[in-house]
Amino acid sequence: MERNPTTYAILGILAIHPNQSGYEIRKTVQQSVGFFWGESYGQIYPTLKRLAAEGLIVLSAPVDVKEKTRRKEYSITPAGKKRLQAWLAVPFRDDPPRDEFLLKLFFASDAGPGVALEQIRRFQEKNRRMLAMLLELQKLGLARSSHYPGFPYWMLTLSYGVGQLKTAIAWSDMAMAAVKGLEWG
Amino acid sequence: MERNPTTYAILGILAIHPNQSGYEIRKTVQQSVGFFWGESYGQIYPTLKRLAAEGLIVLSAPVDVKEKTRRKEYSITPAGKKRLQAWLAVPFRDDPPRDEFLLKLFFASDAGPGVALEQIRRFQEKNRRMLAMLLELQKLGLARSSHYPGFPYWMLTLSYGVGQLKTAIAWSDMAMAAVKGLEWG
DNA sequence: ACACACATGTAATTGGTTACATGATTTC
DNA sequence: GAAATCATGTAACCAATTACATGTGTGT
Numbered sequence: 001m002e003r004n005p006t007t008y009a010i011l012g013i014l015a016i017h018p019n020q021s022g023y024e025i026r027k028t029v030q031q032s033v034g035f036f037w038g039e040s041y042g043q044i045y046p047t048l049k050r051l052a053a054e055g056l057i058v059l060s061a062p063v064d065v066k067e068k069t070r071r072k073e074y075s076i077t078p079a080g081k082k083r084l085q086a087w088l089a090v091p092f093r094d095d096p097p098r099d100e101f102l103l104k105l106f107f108a109s110d111a112g113p114g115v116a117l118e119q120i121r122r123f124q125e126k127n128r129r130m131l132a133m134l135l136e137l138q139k140l141g142l143a144r145s146s147h148y149p150g151f152p153y154w155m156l157t158l159s160y161g162v163g164q165l166k167t168a169i170a171w172s173d174m175a176m177a178a179v180k181g182l183e184w185g
Numbered sequence: 186m187e188r189n190p191t192t193y194a195i196l197g198i199l200a201i202h203p204n205q206s207g208y209e210i211r212k213t214v215q216q217s218v219g220f221f222w223g224e225s226y227g228q229i230y231p232t233l234k235r236l237a238a239e240g241l242i243v244l245s246a247p248v249d250v251k252e253k254t255r256r257k258e259y260s261i262t263p264a265g266k267k268r269l270q271a272w273l274a275v276p277f278r279d280d281p282p283r284d285e286f287l288l289k290l291f292f293a294s295d296a297g298p299g300v301a302l303e304q305i306r307r308f309q310e311k312n313r314r315m316l317a318m319l320l321e322l323q324k325l326g327l328a329r330s331s332h333y334p335g336f337p338y339w340m341l342t343l344s345y346g347v348g349q350l351k352t353a354i355a356w357s358d359m360a361m362a363a364v365k366g367l368e369w370g
Numbered sequence: 371a372c373a374c375a376c377a378t379g380t381a382a383t384t385g386g387t388t389a390c391a392t393g394a395t396t397t398c
Numbered sequence: 399g400a401a402a403t404c405a406t407g408t409a410a411c412c413a414a415t416t417a418c419a420t421g422t423g424t425g426t
Binding site (some may be wrong): 371372373374377378380381382383385390392393395397398 | 399
């Protein structure tokens with residue numbers, strides 16, 4: 001069983017919203033699952049080619065062969081949907097989750113409280129920005145897409161993100177206070 | 186500036202606890218930062234060789250050349266410490282954080298509530314196990330290593346993990362209830 | 371005219387896992 | 399004497415980023 005997640009990110013996006021080009025797929029990824037997933041063109045275009053060769057997706061509009069830079073729309077096939085469904089049922093990979101911020105914080109005594117403080121500040125800022133985005137998305141989602149069958153699941157991932165970010169922001173306040181305490185003590 | 190994080194994970198571990206072999210470094214990584222970082226032998230051994238060639242670490246005990254499978258202890262050099270410190274001050278990389286669980290949940294309407302429910306259940310189980318481990322670590326840490334200069338930072342990363350896991354576990358209860366609602370509606 | 375968004379793709383490189391190969395030491 | 403743990407390393411492969419190269423369409 002193929003388990004390259006890029007494959008399934010693309011299939012999943014095309015299952016929700018067909019007739020998209022590689023360019024559009026990337027944008028859709030950013031706008032929908034961007035807070036926990038990313039795809040680069042270097043992954044997307046070769047993967048689209050491969051998926052088409054495997055019959056999991058098809059070109060859904062005729063392409064003018066003469067024009068090289070023209071838009072190529074893809075849609076998912078029944079075979080592609082089947083593959084996506086099979087993958088969805090497989091237990092998620094409990095991969096080693098690498099967090100560079102935490103790694104720096106863990107070793108921070110080698111650099112001093114000033115450095116630690118600055119990293120935590122940046123971390124909090126990033127999380128505040130992300131939280132604002134997710135809350136906006138939540139509002140827009142409720143207004144626009146509550147009729148889609150995927151809607152409840154989209155909202156669940158959003159509420160997960162909101163919860164994690166709020167926890168992280170509160171922790172940052174506590175952590176900054178703790179590190180400031182080290183500067184004096 | 187080199188930014189391969191494996192480099193700094195190793196330097197950081199050796200800064201805290203010198204005279205470790207590749208084998209031991211891996212174990213130390215698992216036991217200290219394992220809940221947010223991982224390293225495989227395939228990364229560790231070649232990296233150790235490279236770091237030694239660059240003078241960032243040194244063999245800290247004589248190695249019997251005749252014996253091939255003998256333990257090689259490394260320690261960090263002043264140059265290595267400097268490199269580690271420089272890296273600690275660089276803003277953490279805000280890399281695209283990929284979460285396969287959330288990706289599966291996001292697309293779950295293509296597979297149905299049963300599949301979603303099972304994934305969430307597994308997610309919660311995993312988080313419960315992790316939380317138990319972290320709470321244990323917290324207790325042990327307080328008893329054993331509160332005198333180390335890195336201790337406050339270690340506790341901060343732990344309390345971050347505990348907070349995130351508790352939030353995730355509470356969310357899972359909510360999410361499972363929501364998905365069960367979909368099965369009936 | 372210029373900038374910016376649209377659009378597709380490849381090549382080089384990096385970073386990492388996994389499987390393989392080997393052997394010593396300890397514990398039951 | 400078998401199994402587990404200690405111990406080091408390489409090779410094959412996979413996934414992904416980044417930089418590069420090219421060109422069109424739209425708006426100011």
